[in-house]
Amino acid sequence: MDEWYKLDNAGKMFRAVSEQSNSSVFRIAAVMKKTVQPDKLQLALDDVLRRLPMFAVKLSKGVFWDFLVENNEKLYVQPERQYPCAPIDPLETNGFLLRVIYYKKRISVEFFHSVTDGTGALEFVKALVYYYLEHLGEDIEYESALIDLENEPSFYESDDSYQNYVTDEKPGKFKENSSYQIRGGAIDQTIVIHGKMSAEKVHQIAKKYGTTITAFITAVLIAAIYKERLKYRAYQEEIKIAIPVNLRKPFPSNTLRNFFGVVNIGMAVKETTTLEEIIAEISKQLREKVQKDNLQQSINDRVKWQTRLAARFIPLPIKHHAMRYGYRSFSERTKAMTMTNVGKVPLPESMKSHISHMEMILYPTKKSPINGGMIAVGDELVITFARMIKEADIIRTFFKELSKTYNLEIEVYSNDSR
Numbered sequence: 001m002d003e004w005y006k007l008d009n010a011g012k013m014f015r016a017v018s019e020q021s022n023s024s025v026f027r028i029a030a031v032m033k034k035t036v037q038p039d040k041l042q043l044a045l046d047d048v049l050r051r052l053p054m055f056a057v058k059l060s061k062g063v064f065w066d067f068l069v070e071n072n073e074k075l076y077v078q079p080e081r082q083y084p085c086a087p088i089d090p091l092e093t094n095g096f097l098l099r100v101i102y103y104k105k106r107i108s109v110e111f112f113h114s115v116t117d118g119t120g121a122l123e124f125v126k127a128l129v130y131y132y133l134e135h136l137g138e139d140i141e142y143e144s145a146l147i148d149l150e151n152e153p154s155f156y157e158s159d160d161s162y163q164n165y166v167t168d169e170k171p172g173k174f175k176e177n178s179s180y181q182i183r184g185g186a187i188d189q190t191i192v193i194h195g196k197m198s199a200e201k202v203h204q205i206a207k208k209y210g211t212t213i214t215a216f217i218t219a220v221l222i223a224a225i226y227k228e229r230l231k232y233r234a235y236q237e238e239i240k241i242a243i244p245v246n247l248r249k250p251f252p253s254n255t256l257r258n259f260f261g262v263v264n265i266g267m268a269v270k271e272t273t274t275l276e277e278i279i280a281e282i283s284k285q286l287r288e289k290v291q292k293d294n295l296q297q298s299i300n301d302r303v304k305w306q307t308r309l310a311a312r313f314i315p316l317p318i319k320h321h322a323m324r325y326g327y328r329s330f331s332e333r334t335k336a337m338t339m340t341n342v343g344k345v346p347l348p349e350s351m352k353s354h355i356s357h358m359e360m361i362l363y364p365t366k367k368s369p370i371n372g373g374m375i376a377v378g379d380e381l382v383i384t385f386a387r388m389i390k391e392a393d394i395i396r397t398f399f400k401e402l403s404k405t406y407n408l409e410i411e412v413y414s415n416d417s418r
Contacts, residue, residue, distance in 0.1 A: 006067050009162040009302050010258035011114035015059070015066055018112070021388070023087040026118070027361040028125045028342070028375070029108035033354055036102040037136065041077045044131035045100050048124060049075065051149055054158040054256055055115060055124055058095035068115070071095050077102060083189040084415065085363040085386060088112050100128070105356070107132065113258070118342050118360065119246050120256035123147045125358075126347065133354055140354075145346035147256075156254040165251045166303040167296065176334040179240035179266060180230060182370055184389025192361055192386050195399050196411040199344065199381035205406050209276070211283040214243060214341045217374065217383065218265055218286070219279040224398040225336055226269040240266030242335040242368075243286070247299070250292045261298040263289035264334050275405075332367035342375040357382050364388045370395065 007015060018024035049056040056075075057068040073094035080103035088110065093099050097112040107129065111121045126146055133140045142149060147157075199213075206216040222239045230236055245261045253259055265285045269278065288294070342360050357380035360373030369389040375382055385395045402408045 008160045008257045014113040022365040023363045024113040025085045025110050027108050027110045028121050029106050029359040030129050031356045032105045033356050040135040043135045047131040048128045084192050084361050117258045117260045140350040143348035157256045159255040161253040161255045161259040165299050178333045179336050180237040184391040190386050193395050193414045194384045196382045197408050199376040199379050209279045215283040215286045219282040224394050228393045228397050236268050238266050238268045240264045240335050242338040244340045261295050337368050337370050339372040344376045361386050
């Protein structure tokens with residue numbers, strides 16, 4: 001009998017809210033030092049799907065919830081033809097909820113968020129690149145920085161960790177204030193802008209402020225949004241950035257499925273507010289919000305909300321409608337944008353020498369028309385913005401601030417050919 005998995009709690013949400021203007025598809029890419037060989041990449045993909053079968057799934061419709069079921073079709077690598085993070089059409093992928101694409105030296109994997117989060121996706125991409133280099137005949141060594149590729153798939157890799165860690169604590173009554181929302185002239189594709197810089201230099205700057213790279217970058221982003229959009233307005237709303245948090249550290253788990261929380265960090269900025277003050281406030285909030293008990297609260301809220309909705313016999317279209325309403329009215333309203341930091345990617349030294357840098361692209365949505373992602377390999381930190389509006393003012397100001405104020409050398413490149 002075919003294996004099947006329930007969608008995890010986050011997976012159900014992404015399934016409900018995805019649509020043309022909110023693809024729920026994100027990308028992790030490895031830019032190699034040599035042009036990609038598609039035949040070798042295909043062999044590597046076949047290897048990965050054998051070792052990580054929880055990615056070899058398709059969506060199956062149930063009456064009360066959709067679920068994931070084993071997909072025995074073949075997934076083909078394909079040349080890059082469309083804009084990044086476009087919705088995944090099951091007809092194009094033989095039902096798979098991911099696509100593997102190549103362009104010149106870039107190997108990209110795009111995942112529908114119902115299957116996995118950034119941490120699970122990164123393990124997939126690292127394993128794919130490892131097998132690819134192996135098929136090229138490169139001299140690479142397996143190290144513990146990679147998922148265990150020698151052994152059989154483990155039960156824990158497909159575990160629903162939200163269910164494992166939910167507790168009976170009563171959720172506290174907490175109402176999240178709304179945030180300033182970025183608006184602009186809509187365009188019908190995603191434009192991506194990457195800024196590549198020294199990870200060590202950014203780390204040193206953050207350290208000087210006694211903070212982390214995530215808090216420092218978030219603060220500079222809030223300053224850029226204020227400068228471009230709120231400076232000359234009577235009403236100065238709070239500017240909040242949503243930051244996904246990997247829950248596997250505070251709540252030990254080996255799952256490759258979704259297991260993350262989101263914290264909203266922000267403040268109202270005034271004409272007199274200095275960047276130092278923004279950095280201090282953002283650092284303080286981030287430290288507090290990633291405390292284990294706060295993250296426990298977010299696990300409980302997520303599971304309980306869906307348990308109530310799961311009042312088993314509500315048909316799926318009605319559940320999806322309720323989830324979409326909740327997402328638009330509550331989640332999207334409380335942030336200007338999302339910035340996800342995948343962090344420094346641990347790789348065997350023998351693999352690092354074949355990779356120039358990596359990229360993380362987070363899909364924009366109608367209410368968050370610009371979203372950001374960052375990822376580092378060796379000393380190459382790449383910060384990427386994906387937008388579905390014409391205006392690039394916030395992104396331009398953000399990179400300008402980093403290069404002018406902090407003397408960072410930034411190589412900016414884009415997929416925008418217009």
